[in-house]
Amino acid sequence: xxxxxxxTTEFIRLDAxxxxxxxxxTGGQAxxxxxxxxxxxxxxxxxxxxxxxxxxDRAECGTVSFEVAAA
Numbered sequence: 001x002x003x004x005x006x007x008t009t010e011f012i013r014l015d016a017x018x019x020x021x022x023x024x025x026t027g028g029q030a031x032x033x034x035x036x037x038x039x040x041x042x043x044x045x046x047x048x049x050x051x052x053x054x055x056x057d058r059a060e061c062g063t064v065s066f067e068v069a070a071a
Contacts, residue, residue, distance in 0.1 A: 011052035023064035
């Protein structure tokens with residue numbers, strides 16, 4: 001199921017979004033997931049922890065899928 005992460009800023013960093021979605025419990029865990037290639041952004045593997053996600057971007061990590069939405 002695709003969940004929505006609502007942001008009030010222009011973008012959210014990928015590692016922060018993984019924590020908000022529940023895919024990672026800590027920033028360190030998010031970093032490891034991203035560096036190990038287990039995260040996709042808009043269907044493409046992403047290994048950039050600081051990748052900026054903007055409204056409309058989608059990401060997946062394991063069974064967690066989410067889309068960034070503007071508040």
